[in-house]
Amino acid sequence: MKLKTRDMILVGLFAALTAIGAFLKIPTPIVPFTLQFLFCAFAGVFLGSKLGLYSQLLYVGIGLAGIPIFTKGGGISYIFQPTFGYLIGFILCAYIVGKMTENLREIKFMNVFLPVVTGLAAVYAVGVPYLYVIINQYIGKEMSFMAAVKVGLVPYVVQDVLLSALVAFTATKVVPTLRRAGYVGIRQN
Template identity: 35%
Template sequence: MKTKDVTYMALFTALIAIGSKIQIPLDFIGMHFTLQWLFVLLCALLLNRKHACLTLMTYLCLGLSGAPVFASGGGIGYLLKPTFGFLFGFLVAVYVMNSIQTTTIKKTIAGLLSYYFCGFFYYCFMMYIFYQQPIGIIMAFINCFLTIFPDFLLCLFSCEIYKRLNKFIY
């Protein structure tokens, strides 16, 4: 692995962590709308699959080891939060985005859908099985997909940024 690749991976790990602190709290569902997704998208678009996945694994390991890089801090206890699936969904999204050969916007939409479905299924699992609080599938869907429109706008924005940055990265 080249020094330039490691530098980009470290940069995106830091940007995703910073993006988690730029947030709009949605206290009524216990979630935050953050700019993490924008930096995850750019990571997936600008880095290859191996480097993007390593970046997200580094970010998740940092947060789970206690570094306050997630929206509400960090620590192994995050695994028990119903919204942890969205953090894991970042890793799935970068893998999916780098596994398909299509237009940039279609890649970001595929990543968005995989990200949201990971978050949704983990949320449902934790609420129904672990916490034994069946909230209903409709309410779970509303809680999990509440921020999909702003995240879709971030997909569009990331495509524009990608067009401008791509010529400088590699």
């Protein structure tokens, strides 16, 4: 499959933004609050499903190759970190958000907000069970699934929904302009 140079640059840009988002963090026990989700959702909205997916695959691939771009470093052993499931969720999120928004005729707040929240749900649907399994099976500490939800979802869901609203609001302002210029999605006349 061939990508245009512009598409490769955009994929790399959003992978880099997601990496930067990993370092803009508020440390909390087990799962830090970061801006990775914000850039992951923007990748889906601005790049669409395919390129958004590629940007997050690139981000995760670079980190697994050993470049320390995750919140706690990098390398293949990062798959044993309790938070690695969220990184897998980012890949799904970018694809889901892109798939649900790339063919929208009208870019309205709710038309974008609901897909972004759906992508967020995918992040949590992968991240929380992964956290639970790694802590119980690999680290060997006992944690109930409800405790994993309390640690890996509850403290972050409000902020992430607010970030989802920010993504939707930004998209209503930026995407129509980018479409008119022919840079993303369906062209509007």
